[in-house]
Amino acid sequence: MEIQLKLYGSSKILSDKDTLNIQLPENSNIEKLRNILTKIISEKYSKSNLENLPKTAAFFSEKDEVVDDSYKLRNQEFISIIPPIGGG
Secondary structure: OEEEEEEOHHHHHHOOOOEEEEEOOOOOEHHHHHHHHHHHHHHHOOOOOOOOHHHHOEEEOOOOOEEOOOOEOOOOOEEEEEOOOOOO
8 A cells, every 4th residue: 555644844854745655564554654664764864863763753644633552554545754843
């Protein structure tokens, strides 16, 4: 199955577009998405500072609701990733 991941903040480095299409096994959840993102980042973006992004980011459903790691994803679903914001 494939989802569209809407990118915000530092996650925009993952694509030259506002979204990133990600292939996942059927019946995947947010936890699986985090694992796949970790693999993508380690393989393609190892020189960036994004290694903790999949572990620390919040994910939002199409209804703009925060979803936890057990949230079951649907084929062609639109999910947003919001990296943690730091500053002073």
